[in-house]
Amino acid sequence: MFRQWLTLVIIVLVYIPVAIDATVLHVASPTLSAELATSSNELLWIIDIYSLVMAGMVLPMGALGDRIGFKRLLLTGSGIFGLASLLAAFSGSAGQLIAARALLATGAAMIVPATLAGIRTTFTHAAQRNMALGVWAAVGSGGAAFGPLIGGWLLAHFHWGAVFLINAPIVLLVMMLTARFVPPQQGRRQQPLNxxxxxxxxxxxxxxxxxxxxxxxxxxxxxxxxxxxxxxxxxxxxxxxxxxxxxxxMIDLRLFAQRIILSGVVMAVTAMIALVGFELLMAQELQFVHGFTPFAAGIFMLPVMLASGFSGPIAAILVSRLGLRQVAAGGMALSAVSFLGLSVTNFATQQTQAWILMALLGFSAASALLASTAAIMAAAPKEKAASAGAIETMGYELGAGLGIALFGLILTRSFSTSITLPGGLSSEQAAQASSSIGEAFQLAQRLSLPTSGEVISAAKSAFITSHSVALATAGALLLLLAFGVWFSLAGLDKTVSRVEPDGDRG
The missing domain is CATH 1.20.58 (Methane Monooxygenase Hydroxylase; Chain G, domain 1)
Structure with missing residues (x-):
C-alpha cells in the first residue's frame, strides 16, 4: 500500500512541471521580447511549439510505454525533460529556445502517458484508481491554470530562465525516486510505435x-x-x-464519421483555443500597455484561472441535470458573451467588470471542455474508448497550440493595419514598429525623444484596438459555433442514456 501511494507522489511530482510549462510563458512574452529581441513570429513559436509537438508525439510515446514499460518511459522522458529545461534556461537566442521547447515537449509527451500507465498499473482497485486519477487530473488542470501566476512570480524575482531551471531539481529527484522505488514492468515487444x-x-x-x-x-x-x-x-x-x-x-479517423464525436473534438479544440489564446493576449496588454509586472499580470488574470480550475464539479452537476447538449452549447455561448464583453472593456478603469467577465469565460470554456469529454466518451463504442480518449488528448494539445497561433495571427494583422506612426522613421523602422508591440518597444529604445515616446504611444493605441478586434472576432465565431453545437448534438442525451447503465461513460 505504501509503495502504491509513493508511486502516485512520484507521478504527481513529475507531472507538475509538465502541466505548468504549457502556460508558464504566457506572462513572459514581453520579457522574452526584450531579452532575446524576438520578432512577433518567433515569440509565437517559442510559446506554441510545446503544444504542437506534444499533439503529434503523445500517441506514439504511449505505444512506446506499452513496449518498454512505464518505468523506463518515465525515466527516459524525465531525463529528456530535464535536459531540455537546462537548454531552455540558458538559451541565447529565439531559435535555441524554440528548439529547446520542442525537445521539452518530446520529454513531456513521454511523461504524460507514463504517468497514466503508472496509475493504471499500480492501483488495481477501482476506488483507489479513481482517487489517484482525480489527483492526477487536478494537478494537470491546476498546473496549467496557475502557470501564468507561477511564471509571473519567478520573473518578478529571477532571470527569465528560472521558469525552466526549476524543473531540473524536480526531475532529478523524480528519477532517483523512480529508480529506487518504482517496480519494473514487462513490456510488449510486439507493440507498434508509428x-x-x-x-x-x-x-x-x-x-x-x-x-x-x-x-x-x-x-x-x-x-x-x-x-x-x-x-x-x-x-x-x-x-x-x-x-x-x-x-x-495511430488515430482511428473513422470515429470522426460519428457526428457527436466530431462535435466533441471541435468543442475541445475551440475551448482550448479560447482559454490559451485569451491568456496570451491579456498578458501582453497588461504588461506592454498598462505597465503591469509579470506577477501583477498573473494576479489580474486569477479569476479565469480559478473559475476554470474549479468549474469541474459544478459543470458535472449541470450536465447530469440539464444534459450535455445544453451545457455544451451554453458553455460556448457564454464564452462568446465573455469575449464580446471583454472586447469593449477598459482594463485600466473597469477592473471589476473585467474580472467578472474573465470568471465567466473560465467557467464556461472549462464547462465546454467537460461536455466535449462526455460527448466523445458517450458516443464512442466500448472497444474504441482508448482511441476516442487519444483523439480527445490530441484535441486539447492542438487547441492550445492553435489558440496561440490563431489569436496571434488576428492580433498581428490588426496591429499592422491600425498603427499610426510618427513621421521621420525610415521604411525599415516603420516596418519593425508595425510588426508587433514588442518590436515597436525594441525600436523605441534606440530612438531619441520625443520620437521614442510617440512610437510607444502609437503601439499601445494600436494594440488596444487590435486586442479588441481579436476578442470580438473570437466572440462572434464562438457564437456561431454555439448554434452549430446545439444542432449537431441533437439526440445526444438519448445516446448517453443508452450507455449509462453499462457504465461506459468516461
Missing part, C-alpha cells in the same frame, strides 16, 4: 501553421509560402490515408 507517422503529422502541422503565420507577415515570397503550405497539405493527406489503411492506426 514514430514515422507521428513525425509526418508534426511536420504537416508545423508547415501549415508556419505558412499561415508567414503569409500574414509577408516576410517570405509568395511562392515559398505556397510551397510550404502544399507540402504540409500533402503530408497531412498522406497521414490520413495511412491511418485509414492501417490495421492498427
Amino acid at each position: 514514430l514515422a507517422q507521428a513525425f509526418m503529422l508534426i511536420a504537416a502541422i508545423l508547415l501549415l501553421v508556419w505558412s499561415a503565420k508567414t503569409a500574414i507577415k509577408g516576410s517570405v515570397a509568395t511562392w515559398g509560402v505556397a510551397a510550404a503550405f502544399s507540402v504540409g497539405g500533402i503530408l497531412l493527406m498522406a497521414f490520413v490515408r495511412q491511418q485509414l489503411a492501417a490495421s492498427v492506426p
